[in-house]
Amino acid sequence: MYNYLEYGSSGDSRGVVEDQEKYDQFMARIEAGEKIEADDWMPEDYRQGLIKLISMHGISEIMGALPEKEWTPKAPTLKRKLGIMAKVQDEMGHGQLLLRVAEDLMKPYGKDRGDIIEDMLSGDLKFHNVFHMPTKTWADAGMVGWLVDGAAIISQTNMLDASYGPYQRALQRICQEEVFHAQHGEAIIMALAEGTDYQREILQESLNRWWPSLLMFFGPASAETTGSSKQDIMIKYKIRKSSNEELRQAFLDKYLPRVFSLDLTVPDETVHYDEEKEQWVYQQPDWNEFKQIIKNKGPRSKERLRLREIAYENNRWVRQALAADKVGS
Template sequence: MYNFIEHVNGSEPEAVEDEAKYAQFMERIENGEKIEADDWMPEEYRQTLIKLISMHGISEIMGALPEKEWVPKAPTLYRKLGIMAKVQDEMGHGQLLLRVAEDLMAPYGRSREDLMMDLLSGDLKFHNVFHMETRTWADAGVIGWLVDGAAIISQTNMLDASYGPYQRALQRICAEEVFHAQHGEAIVMALAEGTPEQKAMLQEAVDRWWPSLLMFFGPGSAETTGSSKQEVTTKYKIRKSSNEELRQAFLDKYLPRVFSLGLTIPDDTLRYDEEKEQWEYEQPDWNEFKQIIKNNGPRSAERLRLRELAYENNRWVRRALSNEPVVQA
């Protein structure tokens, strides 16, 4: 990670300088200071941020696609306008985050263009929930209410992240995600209070999405071996809580709301342990999770192909903006 090779001229090893810089860096983080793009940072910190922020940014873009499928099929003009605005917001979030990632990648000569190529080649993954199917209009409600609700819990956990550009971007994103969750909640409430067929459609959507919602925050410590991303991001104060703590916060917030609508959860083992002060539940299939994030999910291939087509069809726009000369045939 660090360069521990002595200078050829026999002077002090670079490791000494790097260790001193690392100590100063960690002191700044412990004091609550924000690290900026042009500040010195250890390679582990930079690489962790690049992976986290680029995955977050790409997931915002890919996350717009499941709901985009329902724009032409929304039941009313009012609902159509709402979901169109949400899709537009998500794409904007993605562009904002990829710009933050681009600054971090500058020392390697990499750009947003490279990130898109990494996505299409399978090197850059997107969030597991956005590989799933959206079969009915109820899915649009569940995504807005519960998936975006889970995203808010995950992202607010990093609202005081040590990397300043990411922290500031999250402040804007989280504020807009609150509106997205309200949008989803409005759809869910309408269906829950609607006809028996509408409520059955909503229950079926909740049943299908439940494993994905549990997987949303990633495996807990019991499902991982060795040093995990959780430990690294916590060490550098990029995040505060563990995956399981975030999952428990989600269950605490949303299970009472789900039950209040007369809906059920497809888990007979689900219960609140008063002694442990936490929810006990059936673990999702983490082997399935690993397959999904390898782009082997129900709609992985279709979503990636749609992103590839959009990228290719709009190549002329990128050329025009970059003043790249157009070669005449």
């Protein structure tokens, strides 16, 4: 039942009926597969859930460019340098696209993209755990493209039919480009896997370091673990289809056979496929560590946030000039 008191109706009996009718019509549209647009009526928890999801996604795209940006000047060949530069450019473009989608949802509150950036810098808005981690070797550049972007594709394709039209359409474009990013990463991984003993050594070492972060990527399995029902709200409103654990299992289904085919191992002796349950069994990552990482207490959190803070301050004059021009027109 739609709680009109929680979401701010007029409070009189007529307002209650009207809001209930709007909610029922809204849910009927979603159940019928219709897309909700920015100017349509929507429940407050739907709007707030979308703002948080899309803002986090957009910021993660921007912050996700930084680990690979560190390897742009150190890429081993000109071809690899051009490839990683193009990927970084794409990720920043994805971030800008998503922040525009989030901005439209924030208009009723008088907020804009600048508020999203400021929320990130203050720690109020989180970004994906994987982008707090260091990239120590060239193998890490491949690992980000192959497995991190692979995990992102699984997560994002789960929302390709999202009930919110602007996000769904943005995801169509983003997922197409992410496929190329994953292929870029896989090409690096294959070259290392077929290379020298040293190249295979840094590849295995990279996988060992990234494995816990990859398992954490999809978030804890249940509301009991997180103390939150965000997953349920997203599924209820048909923004996403699958739970965190279902997405993690899909990732393991796709990538563990590929990892093993390269004669690589994962740092977990318990990993095996349970034929009876038809799912992978694995050692749970340290979810307390996960909570600390997304609170900006990861290995590279401070350095990467500082880079974004410097960029934000250095470009303040551009925002001020554009704002003044808008007022003048």
